[in-house]
Amino acid sequence: MAVLEKDARIGNYRVIRTAPLPHLNGTYHELLHEPTGARHIHIACPDDNNAFAVAFPTVPEDSTGIAHILEHVVLAGSERYPVRDPFFAMGPRSLSTFMNAMTWPDRTVYPFATRNPKDYHNLLEVYLDACFFPTISYDSFRQEGWRYQFAELDNPASPLGYEGVVFNEMKGSMSSPASVMYREIGQAIFPNLTYAHNSGGDPRYIPDLSWEALKAFHARHYHPSNAYFYTYGNLPLEGTLETIEQQVLRRFSKIDPQTAIPDQPRFNRPVRREATYPIAPGEPLAKKAQVWVGWKTAFVGNEVEILGLSVLERVLLANAASPLRKALIESKLGEALADGTGLEADFREAVFGAGLKGIDPEDAPAVEEIILNTLREQAEQGLDRAMVDAAIHRMELESREVSNAGMPYALKVFFQLAMPYLNGGDPYLALQFDAALEGLEAERAKGPFLEGLIRQYLLDNPHRATILLKPDPQMTERLEAEERSRLEAIRAALSDAQVQEIIHEAQALKARQEAPEDLSVLPTLEISDIPMTLEDVPHRVRESAGNTLGLFPQPTNGISYLDLQFEVAGLPDDLKDLLPLFAFVVPRMGAGKSSYLEMAERIEAHTGGIGAAVGLRTLPGDAEAFNQKFTLSGKALYRNHGEFLAILRDLLTDLKWEPSHLKNLLGQLKAGFEARVVQAGHLFAWYLAEAQFGGKFSLQARWEGLEQLATLKRLAGLDEAGLGALVDDLERIRQYLFRRAKVNVCVTSEEKELGGLEARVQELLAALPERSLLEEKTILPSAQLRPQARTTAVPVAYNAKVWRTVPYDHPDAPALMVLAQLLRTEYLHKEVREKGGAYGGFAVTRPESGTFALLSYRDPHVVRTFQVYGGIFEFLGRDLEAEKLKEAILGAAGDVDPLLSPDNKGRVRFFSDLAGYTLDKKMRFKQRMLEVHFSDLRRVAETYLQGEAALAVVTGEEKIREANAEMGGVFQVAGI
Ligand SMILES: [Zn+2]
CATH class of the missing domain: 1.20.5 (Single alpha-helices involved in coiled-coils or other helix-helix interfaces)
Known part of the structure; x- marks a missing residue:
């Protein structure tokens, strides 16, 4: 590649800055397209997972959801790709590691990543055409945004309703207290700016949006003069720039989009607001409110102050010993920190806030007092130096970690620099953690810098808001x-x-949705582009004294990872419901000579976090057989190996139960679980359906499903005697799990560190007590299929229909995976999302657990969706083009070979091998998948999806009442 020196020209681009990025082994390039003013940042580095993103500042002036609806409509057909849904159609024609589009209150971003160069260019062309030359058809505005529709399409005597994907998506979203709080924060702190509006769209105002307004919004915002491009990876930049210039930029001249967000005028005095969120009628109202106090702070481009505020966030709030968290939780006024607690740097000026949820509204003033008093104390007496150092250590570790967890690292880099990039700050500095840290240390050396930030931005800052959020059953x-x-x-x-x-119009839209279309205009990969091999991760395995140790050398950038897996199977059944709680509390209790507060500080100062989880995994050869494991995981910088292992040893051998702290943790765990039910209702409907199969699925429901929530609610209400008994039970679990018997340990680090770590791990294992205990065999219930519904305060539904299929080794398992892909993209997307107005409709198979599921997400319907589910055979009976089979195989191929990173390559390999999912078996699975034919899909559908299925729904009371009336009362209904 040519050297991109400053002032070098590539086409009409000029390089305006080039700088090294040593931690990425790469270089930063910033370019300007002079004729249009389009900006471009390129990160050149050896990573082959190449990424692209284009971001537009989008600044709505109302709550019709204009920016969000535009994001959807832009993806629904464009000049070169005049098909209904090029974005969704590309999914199965690609091997992308990430494809999405996201709307924030002040920007819209279109990112993707892929390891295949041909795929990169395919996606680049589709993304560019979608963003800059979308069709924005009237039909797609009505499908994605909103429309009038009679309940029976052509019967004017049936009730008139609103339909639309975003309309229903936002109805679901606005049911969650966390979303309500986020909107309220924007309105309270930035009443004069775009943040005061609901950028996602408030269902009450969405129908005020017109098609004309949407088109005008696009013309002004999605213009090169308002575009911020980003690329990352090992592909040469020149090719990308040429494509962007030829395909897009040469057709535009410069405009002033006027999207810069001004400063929010500063308040003279604090403000107060009250808002409500929905709760199911009949649910007790006590301790269901939350209060939040927050301030407008520094401009996001001010690196040193933002870093200082991030350090403050960690010191004050990150763990049990953090003074503000401690004061709030130990007040016993509520159960967990309020939504919106912490530093929110997604606004142009960051917001710092804190609060408590699970409170009574009368206690809100007391909570506010606690927050202000604690901040005052900290500013006056000075922050604990050791805690500040610990917080900085943790941030250093996070800045080094190259992980694809949640999102490819290639795009995490973009999100790190996006706010300064789009708001006139310095994006390069946002990637320079060490430089910002040096700046911070220089300030700290001069005086009490962080304490000064508390005064300047919080205590002495009148730009403050207090928000009280109350439950409203009506x-x-x-x-x-x-x-x-x-x-x-x-x-x-x-x-x-x-x-x-x-x-x-309804008939016209339906006709358009049903019309066959020619997708051959879209670029695609071929089966031959799928890599035929799976990476054979280098490692060695040691067996000693019944324990198995896997050692994995990986380029971890200075961080070591440990996972210790313990056997759960023989634990008495009456204790098993407590395992998720046990996993949550173990790394949060005191141990050895440390109280729980001291332990929280040790973990913060010497590790990148310690966590635990319980899970079950079906074995590849038998869908009934499964293992049950408890895993304790942690990570640390090399220099902290000694203390890291000492902490693990204390937790494993010398845990100290503290009942009053346990009660606090129970409240936090329960609050987190409750929030997930509204956010991920489809998962809970799925577990609820699968639980009807009995066996391992009943255990899954007890650990991860609504049954676990019931357990947590019961435990959270225990009195002192009850807590004492709970501690005894947790101690029985500890005695059973943490002993020297069949422990599997995975160690991931750089080669030079592995020897030392191995010795330390052997010492740790030797310190575990040897106990022989009675092993119980859990008797699990047998299958009992009975449609279930659970109700909560949501105006949408999550519908699940699930069948049992075959285990992983069975020759039909790969065909089922391809079938799921085909049904999802060709049938459910069309019927449940496009026509039904749900946010999502999916077919999912979990080849490892031997089930096949049809699911819907934020769905306005129940009865209709189950009718759609019933139509899969009619769909499969149609003539399907060969192209569709290829796409389904391509789509499924990505799922069996996901993008891994140094932190989890070893973990995935080691625990798969131990459970019997060897590389050979994975290769055979993939091979079979590539050879699947249509006849296989029809055959496996007939074989496995014609038997009785398990049905479940999570929704509001009214919807299930209506559905039951129409479906002969099939659903057994209970509240959550
Ligand atoms: Zn959306």
């Missing part, structure tokens, strides 16, 4: 009633001609 019903009466008034005022137009 809210869902009230909003639905408001919507109904609004629609009735609209219906009454409609002329016959307007009625006919609604019917006509």
